[in-house]
Each structure stands twice: as structure tokens, then as C-alpha cells.
Amino acid sequence: MTQIFWPSRRRMLDVLAAALILGPASKALAQGPSTLKIATIGAGNEGGALGTIFAKLGHPVMFSSRHPEQLKDLVAAAGPNARAGSVADAVAFGDIVFLVVPYSAVEQIGRDYGKALATKPLVVDVSNPSAARDGDALAKWVDEQGGAGLATAKLLPGAHIVRAFNNFGHNGIHGAEVLTNPPPGQTVGVPIAGDDAKAITLATQLFKQTRFEPVLIGGLAKGKYLVPGSVISGVHTPDELRKIAASLD
Ligand SMILES: NC(=O)c1ccc[n+]([C@@H]2O[C@H](COP(=O)([O-])OP(=O)(O)OC[C@H]3O[C@@H](n4cnc5c(N)ncnc54)[C@H](OP(=O)(O)O)[C@@H]3O)[C@@H](O)[C@H]2O)c1
Numbered sequence: 001m002t003q004i005f006w007p008s009r010r011r012m013l014d015v016l017a018a019a020l021i022l023g024p025a026s027k028a029l030a031q032g033p034s035t036l037k038i039a040t041i042g043a044g045n046e047g048g049a050l051g052t053i054f055a056k057l058g059h060p061v062m063f064s065s066r067h068p069e070q071l072k073d074l075v076a077a078a079g080p081n082a083r084a085g086s087v088a089d090a091v092a093f094g095d096i097v098f099l100v101v102p103y104s105a106v107e108q109i110g111r112d113y114g115k116a117l118a119t120k121p122l123v124v125d126v127s128n129p130s131a132a133r134d135g136d137a138l139a140k141w142v143d144e145q146g147g148a149g150l151a152t153a154k155l156l157p158g159a160h161i162v163r164a165f166n167n168f169g170h171n172g173i174h175g176a177e178v179l180t181n182p183p184p185g186q187t188v189g190v191p192i193a194g195d196d197a198k199a200i201t202l203a204t205q206l207f208k209q210t211r212f213e214p215v216l217i218g219g220l221a222k223g224k225y226l227v228p229g230s231v232i233s234g235v236h237t238p239d240e241l242r243k244i245a246a247s248l249d
Contacts, residue, residue: 034058036206039094041065041087041109045176046126047100048074050165053179055082057209064090087113096122096206099156103129103148104138110155118158122199122206125152125163128227149193149223160199164192164207164214166226170234178235182211189215189238191245193222213238217245 038054040047043063055061055078063071063084071084091097091113097120101109106127110117117123129148131139145151149163168175168190182188190212194200200216207214215238217225225232225248232244 034209035060036095037062037093038096038098039064039090040098040100041090041113042098042100042102042105042127043068043071043074043084044100045174046165046179047098048078049176049179050098050100050126051082052078053210054206055079060093062090062093091116094120096120096124096202098124098126099152100126102133103127103142104134106152106155110157114156114159117156118160121160122202123156123159123161124165124203125149125161125223126165127152128166130228146221147224148227149220152223153195153220160194160196161220162192162194162196162199162203163220163223163226164190164203165212167191167228167230167233168235169228175228183235186235187213187237189213189236189241191215191217191226191232191241193217193220193226195219215241215245217241217248222248 034057037060038051039062040051041064043051043065047063051061051063059081061078061082063074063082064087065071066087068084068086075082075084085093097117099106099109129139129142129151142148142151145154149161153159153161165175165179168178188211190207192200192203192214194203204214217232232241236244
């Protein structure tokens with residue numbers, strides 16, 4: 001006898017609810033959970049790991065950087081759903097764009113692609129400011145804006161931003177390693193922050209497909225906590241994240 005596997009009622013309701021409110025991405029989402037096209041701007045340790053997760057889940061993925069010809073090995077490892085292109089190609093390709101570059105590159109990306117990025121229903125801001133890598137002046141400017149979430153919103157005006165996947169790193173383990181090898185047998189929460197309800201809904205739908213359970217900790221102003229070394233950094237269960245989030249100012 002042929003067996004038909006129906007998605008759970010909860011899953012169907014999630015997909016329908018998101019499809020009703022999501023505008024441009026709704027058609028793809030309604031067709032199935034794995035049809036959204038994902039672009040990454042930046043395809044290093046973190047962008048490579050994130051894109052690979054979504055390619056393996058069945059999403060068409062385009063990795064991009066200033067040197068896409070150097071991404072052949074990454075594309076081969078990520079499998080048949082992955083490809084590489086220029087940043088312009090990736091911005092045109094993605095329903096959803098992950099921004100995974102050194103923070104010092106965000107201003108230029110906003111200048112060159114900000115208009116196009118503002119048309120996307122979701123830009124996932126994975127980039128973290130680091131005084132050591134990006135310089136003291138940029139780190140100070142980010143602080144003056146109220147932290148990484150609000151600073152990225154200034155650099156990408158009009159974009160529907162959710163900060164996520166910023167701070168799994170802990171005890172010398174990089175966040176990208178946690179993405180690639182999450183602790184077995186444990187539900188790992190991924191704290192997210194955003195101001196745009198539709199973008200948060202879409203991010204939640206998308207991230208629920210992964211090993212990581214999204215936990216909304218607040219608006220983009222809370223993005224200042226989604227950086228390495230903060231009280232919410234490291235690997236936590238969703239309940240632990242909710243408890244920590246409740247204590248944040
Ligand atoms: N590594 C982690 O575990 C981790 C975890 C959470 C968050 N993050 C954050 O994610 C971001 C990337 O970190 P990473 O470790 O993946 O760095 P990485 O390995 O050095 O990769 C950076 C990527 O960004 C690209 N890139 C740099 N400038 C660019 C520009 N102007 N336009 C387009 N692409 C550009 C680089 O390629 P080209 O130089 O060829 O353009 C490269 O593909 C950082 O902000 C970091 O703080 C990292």
C-alpha cells in the first residue's frame with residue numbers, strides 16, 4: 001500500500017500563516033518549506049556553514065563574495081543545490097539574504113546593494129563588529145548607534161533585518177563549528193532579534209527547519225547582546241535563552 005506522508009497540522013498552519021502575510025516570499029513558502037532561495041553575502045567560515053545547512057535542507061543557495069571563483073570547494077561540499085556568484089548575482093537571486101561579512105564591509109554593501117536588499121522580505125544579519133578586526137573607530141560608532149542591530153539598520157536603510165546566528169561561539173569554540181557540529185541530543189536555541197514582524201515570522205519559519213530553535217529575544221535594540229562574549233553567547237537550550245532574555249535591559 002502506498003503511504004502518504006502529510007505534514008503535521010501545526011506545520012501546515014505555520015506555513016499557511018506565513019504564506020498569508022509574507023508578500024514576495026509567500027508563494028515559495030507556500031509551495032513547500034525548502035523552496036526559498038537563499039543568498040549569502042560572505043562565504044567564509046560562518047557564511048559557508050550557514051549556506052551549507054540550507055543547501056542540504058533542499059534550498060537553492062548562492063554563496064557570494066568578492067572572489068566567487070574561490071568558492072568552488074565550498075559549492076562542491078554543499079552539494080547540488082549550491083552555486084556561487086558575485087554579490088550582485090546573489091542579491092538578485094536570493095529571496096532571503098544572509099549578511100555574513102566582516103562588519104567593516106557592511107557600509108559598502110549598504111551603499112552598493114542597499115536598495116535591492118530593502119526589497120527582500122528578510123535580511124539575516126550575522127555580521128558582528130569586532131574592534132580587533134574592524135578597528136576601534138567602527139566599534140565605537142556601533143556602540144553609539146545602540147549596538148549591532150540598530151547600527152546595521154542604519155547601514156541598510158529600509159531592510160527587513162533579523163539578527164541571528166551571531167554568538168554560538170564560546171570557550172574558544174567558533175560559532176561556525178557549532179553550526180557544523182551541534183551538540184548531539186540537545187535542542188540548541190538560536191537567539192534572534194528584529195523589529196519587523198513579517199521578517200521575524202519568515203526567519204522563524206526558516207530556522208525551525210534547522211537543528212536550531214529560534215528564540216525571539218526582542219527588537220533590533222537587543223541586537224547589542226547578539227555578539228560574541230555577551231551574557232547570551234554560547235550554546236543554550238531555548239528555555240535557558242528565554243530566561244536570560246527576560247533579564248536583559
Ligand atoms: N566564524 C564564526 O564562527 C562566526 C560566528 C558568528 C558570526 N560571525 C560573523 O560573521 C562574519 C563573517 O565571519 P567569518 O568568520 O565567516 O569570516 P571569514 O571566514 O573571514 O569570511 C568573510 C567572508 O566575507 C567576504 N567578504 C569580505 N568583504 C566583503 C565585501 N566587501 N563584499 C562581499 N564579501 C566580502 C569574504 O570573501 P572575499 O574577501 O573574497 O570577498 C569571505 O567570504 C563576521 O562579521 C563575524 O563576526 C562569525
